[in-house]
Amino acid sequence: MKRTSIYLFIFLVLSSCTRPKTALVIQTDFGLKDGAVNAMKGVAFNIDRELLVYDLTHEIPTFDIWTAGYRLYQAAPFWPAGTVFVSVVDPGVGTNRKSIVMQSASGLFFVTPDDGTITLVSDALGITAVREIDEHLNRRPGSEGSFTFHGRDVYMYTAARLAAGKISFEEVGPLLKGKPVLLDYQKPILTDRAVKGNIPVLDVQYGNIWTNVHDSLFSQLHIQPGEPVNVQILYKDSVVFVGHIPYANTFGDVAEKKPLAYLNSLMNFSVAINMGNFADSFRIGSGKDWSIILKKE
Amino acid sequence: MKRTSIYLFIFLVLSSCTRPKTALVIQTDFGLKDGAVNAMKGVAFNIDRELLVYDLTHEIPTFDIWTAGYRLYQAAPFWPAGTVFVSVVDPGVGTNRKSIVMQSASGLFFVTPDDGTITLVSDALGITAVREIDEHLNRRPGSEGSFTFHGRDVYMYTAARLAAGKISFEEVGPLLKGKPVLLDYQKPILTDRAVKGNIPVLDVQYGNIWTNVHDSLFSQLHIQPGEPVNVQILYKDSVVFVGHIPYANTFGDVAEKKPLAYLNSLMNFSVAINMGNFADSFRIGSGKDWSIILKKE
Amino acid sequence: MKRTSIYLFIFLVLSSCTRPKTALVIQTDFGLKDGAVNAMKGVAFNIDRELLVYDLTHEIPTFDIWTAGYRLYQAAPFWPAGTVFVSVVDPGVGTNRKSIVMQSASGLFFVTPDDGTITLVSDALGITAVREIDEHLNRRPGSEGSFTFHGRDVYMYTAARLAAGKISFEEVGPLLKGKPVLLDYQKPILTDRAVKGNIPVLDVQYGNIWTNVHDSLFSQLHIQPGEPVNVQILYKDSVVFVGHIPYANTFGDVAEKKPLAYLNSLMNFSVAINMGNFADSFRIGSGKDWSIILKKE
Numbered sequence: 103m104k105r106t107s108i109y110l111f112i113f114l115v116l117s118s119c120t121r122p123k124t125a126l127v128i129q130t131d132f133g134l135k136d137g138a139v140n141a142m143k144g145v146a147f148n149i150d151r152e153l154l155v156y157d158l159t160h161e162i163p164t165f166d167i168w169t170a171g172y173r174l175y176q177a178a179p180f181w182p183a184g185t186v187f188v189s190v191v192d193p194g195v196g197t198n199r200k201s202i203v204m205q206s207a208s209g210l211f212f213v214t215p216d217d218g219t220i221t222l223v224s225d226a227l228g229i230t231a232v233r234e235i236d237e238h239l240n241r242r243p244g245s246e247g248s249f250t251f252h253g254r255d256v257y258m259y260t261a262a263r264l265a266a267g268k269i270s271f272e273e274v275g276p277l278l279k280g281k282p283v284l285l286d287y288q289k290p291i292l293t294d295r296a297v298k299g300n301i302p303v304l305d306v307q308y309g310n311i312w313t314n315v316h317d318s319l320f321s322q323l324h325i326q327p328g329e330p331v332n333v334q335i336l337y338k339d340s341v342v343f344v345g346h347i348p349y350a351n352t353f354g355d356v357a358e359k360k361p362l363a364y365l366n367s368l369m370n371f372s373v374a375i376n377m378g379n380f381a382d383s384f385r386i387g388s389g390k391d392w393s394i395i396l397k398k399e
Numbered sequence: 400m401k402r403t404s405i406y407l408f409i410f411l412v413l414s415s416c417t418r419p420k421t422a423l424v425i426q427t428d429f430g431l432k433d434g435a436v437n438a439m440k441g442v443a444f445n446i447d448r449e450l451l452v453y454d455l456t457h458e459i460p461t462f463d464i465w466t467a468g469y470r471l472y473q474a475a476p477f478w479p480a481g482t483v484f485v486s487v488v489d490p491g492v493g494t495n496r497k498s499i500v501m502q503s504a505s506g507l508f509f510v511t512p513d514d515g516t517i518t519l520v521s522d523a524l525g526i527t528a529v530r531e532i533d534e535h536l537n538r539r540p541g542s543e544g545s546f547t548f549h550g551r552d553v554y555m556y557t558a559a560r561l562a563a564g565k566i567s568f569e570e571v572g573p574l575l576k577g578k579p580v581l582l583d584y585q586k587p588i589l590t591d592r593a594v595k596g597n598i599p600v601l602d603v604q605y606g607n608i609w610t611n612v613h614d615s616l617f618s619q620l621h622i623q624p625g626e627p628v629n630v631q632i633l634y635k636d637s638v639v640f641v642g643h644i645p646y647a648n649t650f651g652d653v654a655e656k657k658p659l660a661y662l663n664s665l666m667n668f669s670v671a672i673n674m675g676n677f678a679d680s681f682r683i684g685s686g687k688d689w690s691i692i693l694k695k696e
Numbered sequence: 697m698k699r700t701s702i703y704l705f706i707f708l709v710l711s712s713c714t715r716p717k718t719a720l721v722i723q724t725d726f727g728l729k730d731g732a733v734n735a736m737k738g739v740a741f742n743i744d745r746e747l748l749v750y751d752l753t754h755e756i757p758t759f760d761i762w763t764a765g766y767r768l769y770q771a772a773p774f775w776p777a778g779t780v781f782v783s784v785v786d787p788g789v790g791t792n793r794k795s796i797v798m799q800s801a802s803g804l805f806f807v808t809p810d811d812g813t814i815t816l817v818s819d820a821l822g823i824t825a826v827r828e829i830d831e832h833l834n835r836r837p838g839s840e841g842s843f844t845f846h847g848r849d850v851y852m853y854t855a856a857r858l859a860a861g862k863i864s865f866e867e868v869g870p871l872l873k874g875k876p877v878l879l880d881y882q883k884p885i886l887t888d889r890a891v892k893g894n895i896p897v898l899d900v901q902y903g904n905i906w907t908n909v910h911d912s913l914f915s916q917l918h919i920q921p922g923e924p925v926n927v928q929i930l931y932k933d934s935v936v937f938v939g940h941i942p943y944a945n946t947f948g949d950v951a952e953k954k955p956l957a958y959l960n961s962l963m964n965f966s967v968a969i970n971m972g973n974f975a976d977s978f979r980i981g982s983g984k985d986w987s988i989i990l991k992k993e
Contacts, residue, residue: 140454151419152420164605165674197650254664448748
């Protein structure tokens, strides 16, 4: 008996000791000049000191839900099932917008306002279920009087408890009634020998143009490396750029300061200038109003 | 005998394995462009690989002791007792300013120069004891010839050893003789139907005005949500802004681009423009020379 | 038998539980606005959840190999043997530049393109061996079609597996044939009562001038604290600054807004203005074309 219980004790401690760690990945539009992000991490640390908290970015442009959604889409595929993402870009804080946790088909969790932030990860990863956070049950104790920092008191608190296994996905709250808010954007399409798509984001550090046209669609134009692509870029209905750009495997395939078309690290069609800045040179922006048309010469 | 010693061995290993982790939270005015912050983290890692090092911010304006103190005040309450904070904003490095560790009544430790950095956390959390760092005992071995990077060689080294349990609080050094340096600032007061306070900091990312007037004081003006607050903002003796601003529970209670008064995430009286920037619009700054007067209409 | 196997099981679990953790230190020129750095961390987390990933900086100026090398030089000495550094500043991505892992004599590993990034750590720490990454064996599964993000798919993947002990240094790939690329720069020299050296970098946050003249060389000029140093700063062959600057132990030894010469935290000769910005005041830059000449009066 005694020995059995000692074994049991050892087993239990070892189990907790060797429990696979879960990652909590956070992004905000708070920047890193003030103490808000650190306060959120303190909340998580109070819940479970073993949690591994990773920053995605805290430099989402203020209130820019679209970009918040894009950054989740960009990073999420590289994390294992069970990872919990928290996105606090919340122009609607204090309004009646709902707070949700989306479980993707790939087993990731996204804790955000129900404002469309999950649009791109939903399309890319698939939705298994969306639950509405019950803020009576899932709110940092003592924070009831604070209306303005749901990121810390509701989202981080709920996400950390979910990641730590203190609550199950079901305990987040009931299944969301109706559909989550999803943003409208130009899906990539092939029409009569042309591909049309959207420019969701710029590769900001380098000024490269990223599109939502995946290699699997672009390849239907049968353009080989070394051949030119006929590229048109439009803002709403105005053509901002027209040109023939060589399709290259890599930047080094063209001379410095020359443009190239290539597949970026997500295997999406992109345009850049080798050792230069395409977006600045041709005044290209990104977002739902920017589109691109590709043709074979 | 043999079995007992095996149990003892297992117990000791399990104890070390399951020792609750301590957090080390660091802030500096170094920025993140160079390698100084990373070198500090290497020093901590050399002392204890289990330490969890969290950044507060490294973007304190250069030499701005007041803001350093404010960031500690903003983040510290969210961390558990035992957490060690290191703040390296040190215009007096190499002078005869002392180096201290302050233990708050809430059980947190603050490792900083004795230059007033601890002012706001002292007022908010209470001081249990202040010890002067004995730099002969608590200095990174081999760093004796370096006079200019106490942040790495004294503060981080001492903080990491304290957090790791390699030294006790008493082993930091003797109790500080006399009082620590505390900065002078306008405390919030209620006088004859008006509340006066200080604007310690701006919510820099959004341009919101944060004050040191807590809800518990502001509520004595008996202003209900929806009612206007008569707000005056002064730089020294000059009135910079006067206006009637509605008191709201949350940003969504007013139209876009309209001002509102609200309680921020620390439950302090604040002023903002919904989806706008109050500080830029009215050229409001922060610091000891900025004050605010609030009255009921 | 049974008891023995239980002990063995316990021993194995405890061993894994108490294995000393290895640090993985990363730097890039990606900035932190997008999701690229986080995706790299997800790759590491998938390989080993126990790995401790530390940022050096992600604000290396775009494609600036020299500065990347300098940041490694600045931070690496503070990390213990076994630490793995990854530097992804890679203007040559997709060209035939090689990918290497350098093992320093101090037992650190540096995973980078073979483009000179390792120059300064090689000179400071010594090279034990350089291996060329075999990208057929050491490449993130599923990433074969992506040509442009070696930082994530080759460098981070290889570095994380090396840090986690999933591959040995030998399994990185074969020893590099020939010498690694090393950049040419002005080594510090003593000639006829003058010391000449390079200005590798500015202390960007404060505008201080850092040189590669170590105390051990500078001290041969026999200048005592309080005595002036005759300082000339040149861009190529043009003299940009000439002056007599007092040699001080610390900033507080001179009045505010006055220049001083001092030893920085790496014990290298440096020039600054107390509470001011020397580089801005005298338009001093850094890099291979900037040099400094020091003489005793």
